[in-house]
Amino acid sequence: MPQNADKIIDHELLFREPEYQKLFADKKSNFEYKHADVRIEEIRNWTKTPEYREKNFAREALTVNPAKACQPLGAVFVANGFAKTLPFVHGSQGCVAYYRSHFSRHFKEPTSCVSSSMTEDAAVFGGLTNMVDGLANSFNLYKPDMIAVSTTCMAEVIGDDLNAFIKTAKEKGSIPADFDVPFAHTPAFVGSHVTGYDNALLGVLQHFWEGKAGVTAPLERVPDESINFIGGFDGFVVGNLKEIKRIFALFGVEATILCDPSEVWNTPTDGEFRMFSGGTTKAEVERALHAKATIVFQEFSSEKTAKYLREKGHEVVVLNAPVGVGGTDELLMAISRLTGKPVPAELELERGQLVDAIADSQAHLHGKKYALYGDPDQLIGYTKFLLELGAEPTHVLSTNGNEDWAEKVRAVLAASPYGQDGKVYPKRDLWHLRSLLFTEPVDFLIGNTYGKYLERDAGTPLVRLVFPIFDRHHYHRYPTWGYEGGMRLLTMLLDEYFEKLDANTNIPGKTDISFDIIR
Amino acid sequence: MSMTVEERKAANKALIDEVLKAYPDKMAKKRAKHLNAYEEGRPDCGVKSNIKSLPGVMTIRGCAYAGSKGVVWGPIKDMVHISHGPVGCGQYSWASRRNYYIGITGVDSFGTMQFTSDFQEKDIVFGGDKKLEKIIDEIEQLFPLNKGISIQSECPIGLIGDDIEAVSKKKSKEMGGKTIIPVRCEGFRGVSQSLGHHIANDAIRDWVFDKTDPAKYPEFVSTPYDVAIIGDYNIGGDAWSSRILLEEIGLRVIAQWSGDGTIAELENTPKAKLNVLHCYRSMNYISRHMEEKYGIPWVEYNFFGPTQIEKSLREIASHFDDTIKANAERVIAKYRPMVDAVIAKYKPRLDGKKVMLYVGGLRPRHVIGAYEDLGMEICGTGYEFAHNDDYQRTTHYIKDGTLIYDDVTGYEFEKFVERVQPDLIGSGIKEKYVFQKMGLPFRQMHSWDYSGPYHGYDGFAIFARDMDIAISSPVWGLAKGAPWKKAA
Numbered sequence A: 001m002p003q004n005a006d007k008i009i010d011h012e013l014l015f016r017e018p019e020y021q022k023l024f025a026d027k028k029s030n031f032e033y034k035h036a037d038v039r040i041e042e043i044r045n046w047t048k049t050p051e052y053r054e055k056n057f058a059r060e061a062l063t064v065n066p067a068k069a070c071q072p073l074g075a076v077f078v079a080n081g082f083a084k085t086l087p088f089v090h091g092s093q094g095c096v097a098y099y100r101s102h103f104s105r106h107f108k109e110p111t112s113c114v115s116s117s118m119t120e121d122a123a124v125f126g127g128l129t130n131m132v133d134g135l136a137n138s139f140n141l142y143k144p145d146m147i148a149v150s151t152t153c154m155a156e157v158i159g160d161d162l163n164a165f166i167k168t169a170k171e172k173g174s175i176p177a178d179f180d181v182p183f184a185h186t187p188a189f190v191g192s193h194v195t196g197y198d199n200a201l202l203g204v205l206q207h208f209w210e211g212k213a214g215v216t217a218p219l220e221r222v223p224d225e226s227i228n229f230i231g232g233f234d235g236f237v238v239g240n241l242k243e244i245k246r247i248f249a250l251f252g253v254e255a256t257i258l259c260d261p262s263e264v265w266n267t268p269t270d271g272e273f274r275m276f277s278g279g280t281t282k283a284e285v286e287r288a289l290h291a292k293a294t295i296v297f298q299e300f301s302s303e304k305t306a307k308y309l310r311e312k313g314h315e316v317v318v319l320n321a322p323v324g325v326g327g328t329d330e331l332l333m334a335i336s337r338l339t340g341k342p343v344p345a346e347l348e349l350e351r352g353q354l355v356d357a358i359a360d361s362q363a364h365l366h367g368k369k370y371a372l373y374g375d376p377d378q379l380i381g382y383t384k385f386l387l388e389l390g391a392e393p394t395h396v397l398s399t400n401g402n403e404d405w406a407e408k409v410r411a412v413l414a415a416s417p418y419g420q421d422g423k424v425y426p427k428r429d430l431w432h433l434r435s436l437l438f439t440e441p442v443d444f445l446i447g448n449t450y451g452k453y454l455e456r457d458a459g460t461p462l463v464r465l466v467f468p469i470f471d472r473h474h475y476h477r478y479p480t481w482g483y484e485g486g487m488r489l490l491t492m493l494l495d496e497y498f499e500k501l502d503a504n505t506n507i508p509g510k511t512d513i514s515f516d517i518i519r
Numbered sequence B: 001m002s003m004t005v006e007e008r009k010a011a012n013k014a015l016i017d018e019v020l021k022a023y024p025d026k027m028a029k030k031r032a033k034h035l036n037a038y039e040e041g042r043p044d045c046g047v048k049s050n051i052k053s054l055p056g057v058m059t060i061r062g063c064a065y066a067g068s069k070g071v072v073w074g075p076i077k078d079m080v081h082i083s084h085g086p087v088g089c090g091q092y093s094w095a096s097r098r099n100y101y102i103g104i105t106g107v108d109s110f111g112t113m114q115f116t117s118d119f120q121e122k123d124i125v126f127g128g129d130k131k132l133e134k135i136i137d138e139i140e141q142l143f144p145l146n147k148g149i150s151i152q153s154e155c156p157i158g159l160i161g162d163d164i165e166a167v168s169k170k171k172s173k174e175m176g177g178k179t180i181i182p183v184r185c186e187g188f189r190g191v192s193q194s195l196g197h198h199i200a201n202d203a204i205r206d207w208v209f210d211k212t213d214p215a216k217y218p219e220f221v222s223t224p225y226d227v228a229i230i231g232d233y234n235i236g237g238d239a240w241s242s243r244i245l246l247e248e249i250g251l252r253v254i255a256q257w258s259g260d261g262t263i264a265e266l267e268n269t270p271k272a273k274l275n276v277l278h279c280y281r282s283m284n285y286i287s288r289h290m291e292e293k294y295g296i297p298w299v300e301y302n303f304f305g306p307t308q309i310e311k312s313l314r315e316i317a318s319h320f321d322d323t324i325k326a327n328a329e330r331v332i333a334k335y336r337p338m339v340d341a342v343i344a345k346y347k348p349r350l351d352g353k354k355v356m357l358y359v360g361g362l363r364p365r366h367v368i369g370a371y372e373d374l375g376m377e378i379c380g381t382g383y384e385f386a387h388n389d390d391y392q393r394t395t396h397y398i399k400d401g402t403l404i405y406d407d408v409t410g411y412e413f414e415k416f417v418e419r420v421q422p423d424l425i426g427s428g429i430k431e432k433y434v435f436q437k438m439g440l441p442f443r444q445m446h447s448w449d450y451s452g453p454y455h456g457y458d459g460f461a462i463f464a465r466d467m468d469i470a471i472s473s474p475v476w477g478l479a480k481g482a483p484w485k486k487a488a
Helices: A018-032 A037-046 A050-057 A071-079 A093-107 A120-125 A128-142 A153-158 A162-171 A193-209 A237-251 A282-288 A303-311 A324-339 A345-365 A376-389 A403-414 A430-439 A449-458 A482-503 B005-020 B025-032 B064-073 B088-092 B121-126 B129-142 B155-160 B164-174 B193-207 B238-248 B263-271 B280-294 B306-317 B322-350 B368-373 B388-394 B410-420 B429-437 B456-472
Strands: A085-090 A146-151 A227-230 A255-257 A293-296 A315-318 A369-373 A392-398 A423-426 A444-447 A462-464 B035-037 B080-084 B149-153 B180-183 B226-232 B252-258 B274-277 B298-300 B354-357 B377-381 B403-405 B424-427 B442-444
Touching (some): A071 A085, A085 A093, A128 B025, A146 A193, A237 A324, A237 A345, A255 A282, A345 A482, A369 A376, A376 A392, A444 A449, A444 A482, A462 A482, B005 B025, B064 B088, B064 B280, B129 B149, B149 B155, B164 B180, B193 B280, B252 B263, B274 B280, B306 B322, B306 B368, B306 B456, B368 B377, B368 B456, B424 B429, B429 B442
Parallel strands (some): A369 A392, A369 A444, B226 B274, B354 B424, B424 B442
Antiparallel strands (some): B035 B403
16 A cells, blocks of 8 residues: 555655556456557657658648637736736636646746626627626726736627627726726737737727727827837846846936736735735826836837837837847847937946856857747847857747748858857757757757656756746746846856756766766 | 544535625525535535526636537547647647556547637638638548547537537548537536546547447357446546456456547447446436336446445445455455555545535545545535535435535635634645645546546555655745744
């Protein structure tokens, strides 16, 4: 009997006990009618071959293990970034359960969001009643200052008109006539979660700048000296926006972060649950129109928003999630140029400290080959950082990156001697990447939690630097942006390298000649 | 300060009235029907159930797709399950339910993979049937050892008029009778996960049972002791720690539905002598069908905690001969010392602790015995997607005056917990961090908080350990605010 009160074992060890091993063997041989072990082994080996890779890359219709989610997830992220704002997703209710779970598994924090719970009758007659009742219920129960509406694919397919529905809900008295309900259509069958971020953020800006759905006159832009910062969809948002705010404070610059969920996903445990915390206020959103410029930290997360800002007369500085030394230099110089203020000495010191850290460690990462996947901008930033270290980004893959993105990455690779062997894979998934890891192996993999399946199959050690991260805790609390973030990225890459090296040199009398105490 | 039953009932009723005040009148009336304090002797819990959620209230429920792909079909390991539609549903439900299985993933097993048709705008406009055909071809080329394909519909499929049944038939014919199963589990159908379970059950009936040649497995030799485990999804290995007990009492488990299950096990289940049903809510449909069509009796069982395990082992054994009955007694006796030691260790630490539960369609009643075995008391429970027959069954588990909440809203649940101040809450990931912020111990009762198994005797030991981990953590002593705030 495996279990014993003095030493209780769970799934990790329980099922290795002989009783269970026998149970598995009996089940397999008597009831599963599995393929013969040799056949399984044959196919397993075949999936590692160039021939299989060719078939795999010839896929036209099937997606396997994608690295992207759907638009409304990005819209919920955005809604979370505004003060006392309740995300409201119009459509089927299961979606909202999924967004909430997904974010909570990553941040280990509550994620509030409501659904209009449309069912079959709404599929036939439209979801107007759901909107009318839903806004009334949300408003009365949760007392938000604002409700940010987006859509599931069900509502999009049947063609519900958010603008008209929200108007009708106000006419019917669900919510006060002047209550703010910015909205965005976020069809799941277009783009990905970063598209949803863009659409939702644009929806908020347009609402407040274009007269709040007819409540007031559109705002007139009177340019001032402030600047705006838009971070884009980011799994490390808690650490990163904290860092960005610190950087602006050091500059002594008045900056408005448009969409800041760094507090609502970082509330204390002190006896009280705060459904709302921090976030960009309405006053800040309104003032943001008058900013002289906006820094868009992630281009592909904010394409439409950037275009709109330009139309409004903003100077828009579009970046691709720059990180590390050169990347942060780029960000700081942009802030300095836009504000006319010099880069603070403190940040210059931090820069030197990061350079120092890289110099201390670069030999270990020099020439190491990396595969990396994730959101488009983030990958451009990481690719540049790897090149900065003398590491070689070999496979750069994005499920939601398009050809424009791929061109950008190719240009980055071409500009460095360490990027010459690098290849870029837009619109590919993790099953494609699996073939790449077998046929053109690399030393390390940068990805999200789902990369652990690749790590298991191909033996490529995984560094978790991409959303979502479910199987490690608290990474999101630390920045990856700024020089401080660069330090974190460097440490994570090094940790994986050293762990791997130790694991590879620890057999007594065999490989432990290299089991050094100084690395 | 302990209340009398009557005082507790009055307090719960007052609490319900107070919570309902936050709703617009029309909505308060609707929600009132789902909240109650249980009256001893009533045939059910006095709440309405399986009714549409109110819009905008933060229901905790999911959808039919979650019930079909996420619960029933997804765990069948040697089939490829296509999340048919846009990318999101498959992504959010990818490997998050911890349905353990043995197999080489990507080669002969596919449980923790995300296959999707990743619908784009053109698929919505022109229909996705052609794409689906191509997907099935590509699956055959790249995953040749798959034993079947299921098509799990997402919302758009039913709205754009795709004919996945025709595609399934056509491709199955082309591929020499391959198992290809269309499932109409679009998320807008029904009111919760529940209809998805039902639709998934019906798909097994129509596309597995009705299409399987009874002579498909000539080497299968029946025995008088053949049973099938129905409604155990092997979360954290639950089905295994259950199966081991059934085998120990001398039964032969010919199938697991559906945790660590295979299509062959499903196909052979009509040969069972008895179906043993753990999750009644999600698989009573197919159990009833097998009873009607094949004459297979079914029995509900509960493998949470020694009291219920003993009762269930005896109940299951009662359907067989004296050998099995004697074996059941032997097995109960064999595990007794271990169980007693576990209770001796943990009961003193957990005795008298109050628990509030809110889970899916089975555990809000099924786990109560396990808590009571440790001296803990359930003061509130409710279901995301129960029907009235579940609330009838619940009466066998709960005490007079227990607070009952059906399809609870985020708002209600918070208010109930704030007022009742339980020592432990057992619910899901969306609730976990809300209550931990309040400084209250919490365990996830969908995923076992990444622990488990909890079923069976081996599972009970882990369950006891975990509830103690939650309640006894030093962190709760730090969670009531800073010491300088407490001065004065």
